[in-house]
Amino acid sequence: MVVAVNTTFTLAYDVYSNVPGAAVVYKYIRDSHQNDPVRTLLELVFVVVMAWYFFNNKPKAKDEVKLTEKEIQDLCDEWEPEELVPRMTEFQNSDLENMAVIAGAAGTKCKLADGKERLNFASNNFIGVMNSESIKDKAIGALHKYGVGSCGPPGFYGTLDVHMELEQAIARFLGVESSIIYSQGFSTVSSVIPAFSKRSDILVVDDACGMAILKGVELSRSIVKFYRHNDMKDLENVLKKINESTKKKPLTRRFIITEGVFQAHGDMCNLPVIMALKEQYKYRLILEDSLGFGCVGQTGRGTPEHFGIAPADVDIYCATMANSLSSSGGFCAGRKEIVEHQRLSGLAYTFSASLPAILAVSALEALKILEANPNLSVECQQNAMAMREILLKAGIPQIRVADGYQTTPIIHIRLTSRLSTREEEELVLQEVVDQCIRDGVIVSRAKYVEGQELHLPVASVKLMASAGHTRRDSEKAAGIVRDAFRKVLKAHRLA
């Protein structure tokens, strides 16, 4: 026993005297020891921690699989790349082949490839100014003065006097402090949402909102809560739940997001209730009014005007200029701070070339026409009402027309009984569309990017009312659509 202890000590001493630097360590420990073994022990712990951290390396993934060269080779040989562009289905192919092609300029009436002129109810030309002579004249003037494109983002020599004029004109028209022009209608709201709402901010979104809003919501990386389409009780429930779950947590930015006129349903949001709830729960409102601006309300000032609310009370008001204004691009209107913030933080504004002058001038001219003829909006609504009335009174139980708000210009006609597949429904509706085109009215099915919508809306035939049509033309067109439905449904024995 004693011998064993002794040999151990001798061995230890041998190691000590043979390892270089051991004397330094010994001296260090002796000097630091200061007759207090606890301190030395604590220091030793630190040395161990230091060594542990220094010599440790990144932990390897536990489920890492080691493959041999042969296995790797086999896997590579087996691999077949997925097609870059997925093969189109038979339905998609026929859809493409049978697409109506417009020859020449589009307008309230337009010629198809066969040379026959037809009434156009498939364009978002709500106040009927598409390709009007005065806009064409102004556009030609702008083309001669400014050329074709701006080739620069607004912050880098892309801003022209006409852009600033248009921004002021829109702000004046809506009665808000300021507005900002985007060069793409779709990316306006997709850019506005992430400009204000960041990670850990809260968005409350109507679940019938279209792809532009959904993309913006996705890009913002915020916390998203959806409420059932136009269900104000559900909205309040969602707001209450959020309030409860964030009671003790720091305040974040919060927004309610809705479309003014819903593209998928043709109805309007319940703006007065939403305004009341946003005040009560201290949210801001982002209103996407692409289908309402210009054609809803007594003078075309959109969904807010329809409900007697000043557009200035809506915190962030977005719309495209491609619909009512028959141009291109979009705008966002609101208080000065809201607009100025976007000039550096609205990515679609900062990093896109500005709207070509020719389109800005066209939009400005269309806005002037709308301002000078405030009844254009009412005419569009009356046409929409007349068309809805004919379709509602058609007495075809197999079709359904959204009739919550009769005045919106977008009319969806759906089948009441669902067929076995969506494709089958679309085929029936396409027959209706083809029949209408044969009878002299251009209409279209509502088309969506499947898999990109939150809830894919039920298939429908879409009619766009316009102030450019006379009342008689509108009624005639509605009659043709009604008759086409009757005929096709009868042929399919659905009637």
Added chain:
Amino acid sequence: MESFSNTNSSWPNLRGSIATNVFVLVFLRMGLGLIPGITVEAAWTITNLLYYSITFIMFHWVLGVPFALNQGEFEDMTLWEQMDKGEPFTPAKKYLTVIPILLFLISTHYSHYDVPTFGINFIALVIVLIPKFPSMHRVRIFGINQKSNTD
């Protein structure tokens, strides 16, 4: 591949940041030593505490980045957590862990701390070391310094 780099947290990986650390420490200790009437123990303790508190505030207390980056991805993360995409045991994290410990060991060697002074230095070092452990990644003990509401 990184789609963008977090410029707020990449500087500890720069060449020369170790040398800067050492230089600052030597400068601090010598500067304090020049003040007349100050004892060796006090000079070392002040050097330790200053270094510990400054690095603690820089690496483990201040949250987020001073500019807008990736929709606020880093807004509830300390600099230590942002560094090297949150991976532990990277070279920068190694030297930033080793330096404070070495500093402590050297200071105990060159001075004769009494028990309270030793205790102060010891506790300060422990506080600085705790958030450096990999298991403390994104952990907020007792909710201290908790910022955002993760849903």
